[in-house]
Amino acid sequence: MAMTTRRFFYAICRGTRRFCALPEGIPSSSQHLINLEYEYSAHNYHPIPVVFSQAKGSTIWDPEGKKYLDFLSAYSAVNLGHCHPKVMKALVEQAERLTLSSRAFYNDRFPIFAERLKSMFGYDMVLPMNTGAEGVETALKLARKWGYEKKKIPKDQRSWKWNEALAPVRQATRAIIVSCCGCFHGRTLAVISMSCDNEATRGFGPLLPGHLKVDFGDEVALEKIFEESGDRIAGFLFEPIQGEAGVIIPPDGYLKSVRELCSKFNVLMIADEIQSGLARSGRMLACDWEEVCPDVVILGKALGGGVIPVSAVLANKDVMLCIRPGEHGSIDMTQLTFGGNPLASAVAVASLDVITEEGLSERSDQMGKELRNQLMKIQQKFPNFIKDVRGKGLFNAVELNSKALFPVSAYDICLKLKERGVLAKPTHETIIRLTPPLSMSLDELQEGSNAFRDVMEIDVPKMQKAKHDRVSQKTAHICDRCGRNMHDS
Numbered sequence: 001m002a003m004t005t006r007r008f009f010y011a012i013c014r015g016t017r018r019f020c021a022l023p024e025g026i027p028s029s030s031q032h033l034i035n036l037e038y039e040y041s042a043h044n045y046h047p048i049p050v051v052f053s054q055a056k057g058s059t060i061w062d063p064e065g066k067k068y069l070d071f072l073s074a075y076s077a078v079n080l081g082h083c084h085p086k087v088m089k090a091l092v093e094q095a096e097r098l099t100l101s102s103r104a105f106y107n108d109r110f111p112i113f114a115e116r117l118k119s120m121f122g123y124d125m126v127l128p129m130n131t132g133a134e135g136v137e138t139a140l141k142l143a144r145k146w147g148y149e150k151k152k153i154p155k156d157q158r159s160w161k162w163n164e165a166l167a168p169v170r171q172a173t174r175a176i177i178v179s180c181c182g183c184f185h186g187r188t189l190a191v192i193s194m195s196c197d198n199e200a201t202r203g204f205g206p207l208l209p210g211h212l213k214v215d216f217g218d219e220v221a222l223e224k225i226f227e228e229s230g231d232r233i234a235g236f237l238f239e240p241i242q243g244e245a246g247v248i249i250p251p252d253g254y255l256k257s258v259r260e261l262c263s264k265f266n267v268l269m270i271a272d273e274i275q276s277g278l279a280r281s282g283r284m285l286a287c288d289w290e291e292v293c294p295d296v297v298i299l300g301k302a303l304g305g306g307v308i309p310v311s312a313v314l315a316n317k318d319v320m321l322c323i324r325p326g327e328h329g330s331i332d333m334t335q336l337t338f339g340g341n342p343l344a345s346a347v348a349v350a351s352l353d354v355i356t357e358e359g360l361s362e363r364s365d366q367m368g369k370e371l372r373n374q375l376m377k378i379q380q381k382f383p384n385f386i387k388d389v390r391g392k393g394l395f396n397a398v399e400l401n402s403k404a405l406f407p408v409s410a411y412d413i414c415l416k417l418k419e420r421g422v423l424a425k426p427t428h429e430t431i432i433r434l435t436p437p438l439s440m441s442l443d444e445l446q447e448g449s450n451a452f453r454d455v456m457e458i459d460v461p462k463m464q465k466a467k468h469d470r471v472s473q474k475t476a477h478i479c480d481r482c483g484r485n486m487h488d489s
Contacts, residue, residue: 009313030062044469046411050418050424055082058440060423071417071424071436075243076275076395079302081439087305090350091343099343102336109342113349120284120352121297123314125459127323128340132274132300135311139237139296140177140190143268145322147175154357175234178225178267180216181479184244185237185272194237196479216242217250219257220302226265229332233266235296238265240286240369242274246431247397255290262295268319274311275395279355279438282365282393284420289392295319305351307367308343364393367445371396371434374449382456387430396434397427398452407459407467420451431462 030051050068054061058081060068067243073079080087094109101107110128117126127142129135134312155173179185179194192200193207201207204365212229214221218236240255242248262269271294278299278393284290285297300311338344355361372389375398379386388399400410409428416425426432436448478485 005083008471017021018117023424028063030064033063034315048414048418048423050423056085057365058083058437058444067435068307068420068421069420069444069448069451071422071434073435073437076278076280076305077301077304078306078356079278079280079360079438080305080351081437082306082355084351084439087347089136090346091305092306093160094335094343094346100338100341104336107342107345109345109349111344111429113243113340115231116173116349116352116357117299117312117314119231120356121244121314122293124299124316125314125320126337127313127315128345129300129311129313129342130146130309130338131284132272133135133191134299135298135300135313135487136185136237136272137188138313139270139272139298142296142315142319142323143177143235143237143270144175146268146319149322150318151234153232153234155364174210174232176229176232176339178208178212178233179244180212180238180244181213182245183237183239184242185239190262197440198478198480201480208218214363216245216248217254219254219261223261226261226267226437230265230267233267234460235270237270239272239276241276241281241392241395243395243433244427246399246427247391247395247433249392253290255287255292258296259292265483269294270298272298277326278302278351279360279364280393280395280435281370282357282361282395284361286392286395303348303351304344304357305347305354308344309348310348312348313314322348349357364395364438367438367440367442368393368396370442370446371449374446375434375452378449378453378456381453385456385460391394391434394436395436396439397409398432400430400432402430405460407461410469412463413455413460415482416455416463417451420454422448422451 019460033051034049036180049061050390052060053063054208055070056188060069060070060082062068070078070082100108113128114126129138129140148155155174156169172224177194181196182196183196185191185194190208194203194211194213195201198212212225212233214225238258239249259269261267271285271287273285277297278284278301279303280286281289282484295315298311299314303312304310368391371394372391375389375396379389384404385401386398387401389398390399402409410432411427411429412425414432421469424432424434434448435473436445
């Protein structure tokens, strides 16, 4: 059998490492693969039990050949659809020429990518990263550096002190970052230090200081925090549409108010557009819905066309040049090694081309309206079960009434959707995100809505009857930070 077509596995035997041909006859069924992952991978996620084996556009096939419609799009990383031909062509052609240079040297792809971002979004400069979480970390560092250098926030000059465990601890950080309750910006230590998700924070302390929280969509509360601590606040980090919180849309005018307040109090307005950006919401950036221009924009997910991680932080020179050579990028950081690599840059340029050439922002806006119309008809049929349908573009969610559905959860409904050939994922226990590829057809969109209707009409009553005597009432999710029940539906 040819070397290129054989399957291999990595073996460790008697202290030696070698690659061995995978024995013929080893089962590759979905259940076998799920069992392998459970056995050998960390249990840090709770997936829907379906195995992706092949994909094209909005369609997924599992190892057995069963077909599914993708209504998650890898959390918006697959905005263009799976394996878009233009993106795949750029990937293969670049992979055959050059994949990596590191930032220790120049390459011939990243400058073109940087110029393309400038021409599309209008910011002077870009700092390239790989994952969205890295992009957020970069924006936080950039904001604090700007705060000390440009805003002249006093630096903490006090000496190190020792706590009872004889570990050195620094006094409270002077440059503060404000973020929103219900936010999700990743899973790094700095980011979970802003989180209201107990599962993300418990057992990982001590969390990092220097953060204040404000309710998303409440410009009055934001102004109050700015008035009280504005001289020490470097940046306000927010999602224009909160994704993990359940596709929460802010009130009309909120983003304009944020822009005005940040300008008034000399605070950097930092928009996390990792999920909401690049046409997902029906605009190139979700901030474009109110025609506001943040000081810093973080892009990711769809920037890599669904094939490679690419993220970018955009800002003008007065902000970006606060970071100098050696201050963000060293031999132990992936930014220096992989950030701006030629393979990722070529893929990102192709992805941006597809978004503009295929008019995906406009398409997302139109298709999103159609999807919400379909879902609202289902809500009218099941008003006791469906509390809300909301979204912008193809960034949508259905919020369920947990009391009426008890003991059925959003996860249970997603399992039934999977059985009917539609893949979606819950966020928390009461919300289902519906974020299909922006290339999805009207027929596919209707097929997904029909499956959701059938689950509500046929499967939910059966599940309620089967599970009612075996499940206790759900427990409240009280936030450790503020004491509120964060997801009470």
